[in-house]
Amino acid sequence: xxxxxxxxxxxxxxxxxxxxxxxxxxxxxxxxxxxxxxxxxxxxxxxxxxxxxxxxxxxxxxxxxxxxxxxxxxxxxxxxxxxxxxxxxxxxxxxxxxxxxxxxxxxxxxxxxxxxxxxxxxxxxxxxxxxxxxxxxxxxxxxxxxxxxxxxxxxxxxxxxxxxxxxxxxxxxxxxxxxxxxxxxxxxxxxxxxxxxxxxxxxxxxxxxxxxxxxxxxxxxxxxxxxxxxxxxxxxxxxxxxxxxxxxxxxxxxxxxxxxxxxxxxxxxxxxxxxxxxxxxxxxxxxxxxxxxxxxxxxxxxxxxxxxxxxxxxxxxxxxxxxxxxxxxxxxxxxxxxxxxxxxxxxxxxxxxxxxxxxxxxxxxxxxxxxxxxxxxxxxxxxxxxxxxxxxxxxxxxxxxxxxxxxxxxxxxxxxxxxxxxxxxxxxxxxxx
Numbered sequence: 001x002x003x004x005x006x007x008x009x010x011x012x013x014x015x016x017x018x019x020x021x022x023x024x025x026x027x028x029x030x031x032x033x034x035x036x037x038x039x040x041x042x043x044x045x046x047x048x049x050x051x052x053x054x055x056x057x058x059x060x061x062x063x064x065x066x067x068x069x070x071x072x073x074x075x076x077x078x079x080x081x082x083x084x085x086x087x088x089x090x091x092x093x094x095x096x097x098x099x100x101x102x103x104x105x106x107x108x109x110x111x112x113x114x115x116x117x118x119x120x121x122x123x124x125x126x127x128x129x130x131x132x133x134x135x136x137x138x139x140x141x142x143x144x145x146x147x148x149x150x151x152x153x154x155x156x157x158x159x160x161x162x163x164x165x166x167x168x169x170x171x172x173x174x175x176x177x178x179x180x181x182x183x184x185x186x187x188x189x190x191x192x193x194x195x196x197x198x199x200x201x202x203x204x205x206x207x208x209x210x211x212x213x214x215x216x217x218x219x220x221x222x223x224x225x226x227x228x229x230x231x232x233x234x235x236x237x238x239x240x241x242x243x244x245x246x247x248x249x250x251x252x253x254x255x256x257x258x259x260x261x262x263x264x265x266x267x268x269x270x271x272x273x274x275x276x277x278x279x280x281x282x283x284x285x286x287x288x289x290x291x292x293x294x295x296x297x298x299x300x301x302x303x304x305x306x307x308x309x310x311x312x313x314x315x316x317x318x319x320x321x322x323x324x325x326x327x328x329x330x331x332x333x334x335x336x337x338x339x340x341x342x343x344x345x346x347x348x349x350x351x352x353x354x355x356x357x358x359x360x361x362x363x364x365x366x367x368x369x370x371x372x373x374x375x376x377x378x379x380x381x382x383x384x385x386x387x388x389x390x391x392x393x394x395x396x397x398x399x400x401x402x403x404x405x406x407x408x409x410x411x412x413x414x415x416x417x418x419x420x421x422x423x424x425x426x427x428x429x430x431x432x433x
Contacts, residue, residue: 030417033076035128036174037371037412041232042286043332045375045415051433052378052390053401061419061430062100067092069408069425070123071172071369075134076416080148082134083423084123086112091122091138095150098417100430104150109142109157115169119369120410124172125230128182135182135205139170143184145208154208158186162199162213166190167226174230178255180205183233187216187246189225198225200244200251200258214258220247222275234285234305241305243290246279250292252307262307264317267294274298282371284331284338289319289352291331291338300325300340302355320355324348330371332379334393341372341381347391361397363389369410375420382409386424405429 030047037043051059068086074096075082080103081096087105089112095103112122125137133153137143144155165171167188175184182205187198198216203209218225227246234241234252241261242253248268252261268277274296281293285305292301302319303311311317322340326348329341333352340348345368349358363381370382374393378400381389386405392398407424414421420431 031415032078032131033074033414033416033421034130035075035177036073036126036230037232037330038373038415041176042284043330043371043373043412044334045373047415047418048376049418049433050376050378050415050420051431054403054431056405059431059433061432063430064096064100064102064428066094066423066427067105068123069121070423071120071410072123072423073126073412074414074421074423074428075127075129076414076421077129077131081421081428082127082129082136083428084108084125084127084136084138086121086123088112091140091142093127093134093136093144093146095148096428098419098430106146106150106152108136108144108155109138109140111140113139113170118408120169120172122170124170125174126411128175128177130177130205133205135175135177137175137184139172141165141171143175143182143208145205153206156208158184158201161210162186162201163197166197168223169226169228172228176231176233177205178233181211181255183231183242185216185227185229185231185244185246187225187227187244189220189247198247200231200242200253202255202258212258214253214260216244216247216251218247218249220249223278224248224275226278228278228280229282232283232285234290236287236305239305243283243285245283245292248277250283250290250303262309262311264292264301264303264307264310265312267292267298267301269297269299280328281326282330284333286333289333291333293325293327293331293340295325295327298325299323300331302338319353322350322355322357324360328369329381332372332374334374334379337393337395339372339379339393341368343368345381345383345389347379347381347397349395349397358395359397361399363391363399364402370412373413373415375415380413380420382411382413382422384408384410388413388422
């Protein structure tokens with residue numbers, strides 16, 4: 001029989017308390033996931049101790065059935081999760097606790113649009129939050145702001161303000177939140193060169209009032225006028241600007257007034273102009289580098305952020321060019337390597353500075369619509385069939401695990417406070433050991 005002194009018990013209890021406090025502090029200071037591609041808009045998370053393997057029953061903290069399908073990635077702040085969905089023909093915002101309980105739901109608008117049978121619907125753009133409010137957008141142009149209790153702060157339909165959308169599959173572009181502004185790219189058109197209607201806009205986040213709007217001219221034609229990509233922001237110590245992607249160009253805009261700083265085209269295959277080369281994959285902006293995808297059989301272009309004017313074909317602004325593009329998933333960069341997840345599930349690794357290809361390897365042979373996420377030393381790739389491939393970053397390919405939820409999945413993962421959140425067409429999953 002082992003006996004303990006009072007001092008030993010007290011010391012043990014104190015150690016236990018310290019351990020609990022440290023764990024609580026760690027959880028409290030875990031990263032939030034405020035918008036589609038995370039804190040910095042690049043798909044990279046600093047979270048650790050994430051699971052390598054899971055299934056429908058293993059390492060599932062909880063599963064909450066959703067009232068309808070959608071491709072929007074959740075945004076997360078502390079103990080609240082926000083995700084958009086369709087409920088019949090209603091377009092709805094859900095607030096969910098990190099314990100897996102629905103807190104409230106709000107009907108934002110009405111008028112779902114199903115795309116190509118199973119590819120998507122009106123709940124494709126992802127919400128964003130600043131920790132006090134959440135902003136939601138749907139493909140029909142409904143844009144609204146709510147506080148964390150579910151009270152509507154303001155709502156508009158951007159078609160009423162900036163013109164009717166003329167786009168085949170709905171305005172799937174996700175708005176981005178930056179400081180006190182919301183930025184949207186509304187790149188669409190009807191093929192008439194005399195009636196270009198594409199716009200780029202900045203709104204006050206707390207009122208929805210227009211700060212500025214600017215045209216987005218191009219010589220694109222046919223389906224190429226339609227962009228399903230999302231804008232992003234480039235920022236370093238010397239410069240910051242908004243990037244919009246679509247209609248044959250990537251364009252840099254001044255954040256203050258929207259004027260065009262530079263643009264770059266030349267994203268079509270060298271064989272000729274493809275009138276169906278609409279952009280879906282969004283650009284990646286990291287310090288000193290902008291990775292520009294195109295579509296289908298197009299190229300991937302790596303640009304320096306120092307351009308002025310039309311830099312199409314000007315090699316002094318190009319780091320490298322690669323002959324393959326991811327088409328739908330957006331690029332990822334980790335430790336000097338750029339990763340392109342092709343829509344067929346192949347993963348490509350390129351040297352960030354030179355564009356040298358290290359490998360192209362198969363993961364899960366199914367449609368890949370979600371953008372890759374890096375966290376805890378792992379790259380997570382989501383297939384449309386619900387299989388999540390986990391790869392080790394580096395110059396040599398290594399497939400660490402393949403995890404099956406057996407539910408359709410097109411939303412990119414969200415990572416927060418030691419958990420991975422996956423939104424399938426059926427449910428929201430919280431995954432953690």
